Amino acid sequence: MSELRFSLADVAGVRLAVSPVNETVMSMWAVASPVYYAVHLPWIDRARVAMRRPEVADRVRPLAELVRPSSWLPDFLTPAPRPNVEMAEQLDQIAATPPDVVVRDLLATTPRRPLGPFGQALLADPRGLLPQLVDALRVWYDEAIAPDWPRIRALLDADVAYRAAQLAESGAGRFFEQLHPSLRWHGDRVVSDDPFERDFDLRGRGLALNPSVFTSRGVCWNLLEDSLPVGAYPVRAVGTLWEAAAPPPGDPLARVIGPGRAALLHLLDTAITTTDLARLTGMSAGNVSQHLAALHAAGLVGRSRQGRHVLYRNTDAAGVLLRASRGG
Known part of the structure; x- marks a missing residue:
């Protein structure tokens, strides 16, 4: 000790x-x-x-x-x-x-x-x-x-x-x-x-x-x-480090907002950068940025700066949607 x-x-x-x-x-x-x-x-x-x-x-x-x-x-x-x-x-x-x-x-x-x-x-x-x-x-x-x-x-x-x-x-x-x-x-x-x-x-x-x-x-x-x-x-959430992300099969949220944006929301329980979202989802950085801009405008994603990086994370409103889509 x-x-x-x-x-x-x-x-x-x-x-x-x-x-x-x-x-x-x-x-x-x-x-x-x-x-x-x-x-x-x-x-x-x-x-x-x-x-x-x-x-x-x-x-x-x-x-x-x-x-x-x-x-x-x-x-x-x-x-x-x-x-x-x-x-x-x-x-x-x-x-x-x-x-x-x-x-x-x-x-x-x-x-x-x-x-x-x-x-x-x-x-x-x-x-x-x-x-x-x-x-x-x-x-x-x-x-x-x-x-x-x-x-x-x-x-x-x-x-x-x-x-x-x-x-x-x-x-x-x-x-x-x-x-x-x-x-x-x-x-x-x-x-x-x-x-x-x-x-x-x-x-x-x-x-x-x-x-x-x-x-x-x-x-x-x-x-x-x-x-x-x-x-x-x-570090927290180390189990997600090497995962490739996709919405769960039959995800109702993906049918409403599209699979790309749903995939991002499922990852954004933890704050993360555009670069890493692109790696995890397989989308281009440009596509990720477009989806994040739309989600931010809708009040589903917040952003903050940490040093040289901009981090994105779900808002409380996104949490409500995710819990509903997961049956919670």
Whole structure:
């Protein structure tokens, strides 16, 4: 069990953001242990095809060696994300990690499992070999994550918008208890039901939180005394990530407003972008935009901006229509 102690400044400093490098790193767990990530099997099949290519496998090996099942991650691999941060910025941040921090974070992983050959070499020469690890991250992102990043990002952005509204409406205590079943707010601290036994004072630095599609069994903490504390928590609605959407057979709503618009309404219980709606439905982005404009004009869909993205979500009126069409 871990405890994170908050001051008023820490409560005010809680923020939410999306981390491309976090998804890149943690996706390696899914490739290595697909039985625990069955929801991602469509993606895992594609990622394993990429990994079997020798030119990819050789360059990604340093990352695969450090991100092992049942092993702790070196914390410098998952830095705190800034709002709207891009992968290239996070790679630059990792590349600039001081050698003593690389060594410290590598040694922190060894109580559970010894380092492999690359880890040992990186421990001995962090300045010389860190670029090789950064290259592995870049290659794995380009090969395995980037093709699906619009879909993944849309789900993560929708979660950030949802959680930000929760924080504003409910306050920090209720927010953390809704974030994951393993968390509870107790006085001036968050108590996390985990095996790490940390007692950590945030010391006025706040806490960065990022949703993750590849974090499945709890909140993964990155708690260091000299950097912004971070928590990666499981994203909502991850089961919808790889689905192709269509209205249910015989859907009465589709007969009234058309199958395309009905398909969108069935997906918009969660806020989502035009790009991801196009991927999920198989429609062109132009067709999706036309349908959304009509649904918005009819008061069935609302929209909001989250950073660089516009998110769409059903209104209460759409919810009434959907419940009626589903027989609810």
